[in-house]
Amino acid sequence: MGNPNSQLETTDTNDSTSFLSILITTFSTIFLAELADKTQLATLILSAQSGRPLIIFIGAALALITTSLLGVLIGRWIANNLPRQRFTVLSGVIMLGLGTYLVTQGFIDFMQK
Numbered sequence: 001m002g003n004p005n006s007q008l009e010t011t012d013t014n015d016s017t018s019f020l021s022i023l024i025t026t027f028s029t030i031f032l033a034e035l036a037d038k039t040q041l042a043t044l045i046l047s048a049q050s051g052r053p054l055i056i057f058i059g060a061a062l063a064l065i066t067t068s069l070l071g072v073l074i075g076r077w078i079a080n081n082l083p084r085q086r087f088t089v090l091s092g093v094i095m096l097g098l099g100t101y102l103v104t105q106g107f108i109d110f111m112q113k
Contacts, residue, residue, distance in 0.1 A: 030068075034064075039060070039064070043057075043060045
């Protein structure tokens, strides 16, 4: 018989790898999505106008934490209440709709200039 602790060690290793993988994926996805978006630009402008970058940083960080918490809580509710396939299709349709809207708006803005 094998060592009973070896299975526990394998599980712990898989959990820590999974944790680290999810953490890195989440950080890099959100970090790249937030670069040069409206929130970052608003934070930049508020910091420049107020001359109080630490207070602006704290306010912006709290706002981002709060919106992230809402996203996690709503995502958890969706995961518990909608079948995965239906959610996947629904989120795909929403993303396609948003993409179409943004491309249309960009095209309209381009044509007006």
